[in-house]
Amino acid sequence: MVAGKPEAAASLHHTTSVCYNKRAATACNIAGRPYKNIMADILYHLLANLLYIRRHKKSIHLKEMNNPLLYFIFKGDLHTLFSAKKRPSSFSLSLTRKASIKDIIEAFGIPHTEVGKIEAGGTEVDFTFCPEHSQTVVVFPFDFRTTQKLPTLLHPEIGKPIRFMVDRTVLKLGRNLRLAGFDTTVAPAKSFRQTGLQAEREGRIIATRNRDLLKCAQVRHGQLIRSQDHRIQIGEVCDRYGLRRKMNIFTRCPECNAILAKVAKDDILHLLEPLTQKYYTSFMRCVGCRKIYWRGSHHHKMSVFMDQIRNRISF
Numbered sequence: 001m002v003a004g005k006p007e008a009a010a011s012l013h014h015t016t017s018v019c020y021n022k023r024a025a026t027a028c029n030i031a032g033r034p035y036k037n038i039m040a041d042i043l044y045h046l047l048a049n050l051l052y053i054r055r056h057k058k059s060i061h062l063k064e065m066n067n068p069l070l071y072f073i074f075k076g077d078l079h080t081l082f083s084a085k086k087r088p089s090s091f092s093l094s095l096t097r098k099a100s101i102k103d104i105i106e107a108f109g110i111p112h113t114e115v116g117k118i119e120a121g122g123t124e125v126d127f128t129f130c131p132e133h134s135q136t137v138v139v140f141p142f143d144f145r146t147t148q149k150l151p152t153l154l155h156p157e158i159g160k161p162i163r164f165m166v167d168r169t170v171l172k173l174g175r176n177l178r179l180a181g182f183d184t185t186v187a188p189a190k191s192f193r194q195t196g197l198q199a200e201r202e203g204r205i206i207a208t209r210n211r212d213l214l215k216c217a218q219v220r221h222g223q224l225i226r227s228q229d230h231r232i233q234i235g236e237v238c239d240r241y242g243l244r245r246k247m248n249i250f251t252r253c254p255e256c257n258a259i260l261a262k263v264a265k266d267d268i269l270h271l272l273e274p275l276t277q278k279y280y281t282s283f284m285r286c287v288g289c290r291k292i293y294w295r296g297s298h299h300h301k302m303s304v305f306m307d308q309i310r311n312r313i314s315f
Contacts, residue, residue: 068095069134070104076141081211081224083109095131102127105139111214113206113222115139115154116146126153142223147241158221159203162241167195169209172230177207177237178257179302180309181248185257192216207237234309249306250284250299258288268292 070093079089087108095104101120102112118125121135131137140146142155151157166174167187177184185204187195196218199206206222208214214222223240225233238244251260263285269277271292284293293299 068131069093070095070131071134071136073136073138074110075139076143078110078114078139078141081108081110081114098130098132100127101125101129101131101137104131106215109211110139111211111219111222111224112154113214113219114142114224116142117152117154124153142240144240144242156220158205158241162243163202163204164237165195165199165202165204165206167206167208167210167213170207170225170230170233173207173225173233173237175254176230176234178252178254179249180234180243180306181251182243183252183257193218196220205241207233231305231309235312238309244310244312247306247310249303250293253286253288253291253293255291256286256289258286260284260293261287263292 071090072093073090075089079087093104101118105115105118106112112127117140118127118129119138119140120129120131146152146155147158161183163183163185164174164177165185165187166177171186174184174186185202187206187208188198190198192213193216195206195213196216199222200218200220204221206213206219207225208222209225209228211224213219214224223237225236227233227236252258253260261284263283265272265277265281265283268283268285276294276296280294280296282295285291286293
């Protein structure tokens, strides 16, 4: 290194990679102060960066002040879904980059499937809306009232009859939905995108506790299940889609989702246990997996359970 020469300082800048911007590097080169050793050069570069930051701190602050300031109000229980548990239901946010309202809301931890309506500055907007100036954004939850208004700006109409797809996080919920008579399949072991596309092709609502799955853009209809209790979970689904009075219990196989059909006792007699042959006369058989069902003690327990769901009896 040649002391007192700006080109020597510039060369050292490239080897140490300490100077982080072109303006600070220029300040180092112009100064041309002599260097006694490598450490002195490094310290000088650091000092030049600190001086640059100090000089431009005010302009950086003013730039941040010019960013759009959004005042969010989250209605219902949406605030309970925030990733930051202590965040209030209303707060201000300064935007530092252009982003869709869908991305902004999901960054808080709320999947788009849980949002029923968005109003920005008093005007209803869709998920592609990108805020460009300061305004109030009100976010409403997706609930039974939303279901009655479909299709909306945010969600297309739900197919009829209503059908579901559950993933591994709510397998017992899937079984209960089938017991209640609702067409319910299990999500394939595929990517979130493929799962969303398959649910869309089949016209199914995805029920899951996995937020990342519901944040996938390919998921058109879905529900984030809050409770870990499968008995309460089916109540969540029924309340959201108004299904408590639409149950048709024991018409689907709880194992494979196929239809149950009546079968003559004589046709399956050789498949029954001796006590079952003696005490039961009415039987149903799954047209898919061929499993046989009858009105035993388990049937009675499930009937009581479904009556509790239908009549909103707490567990």
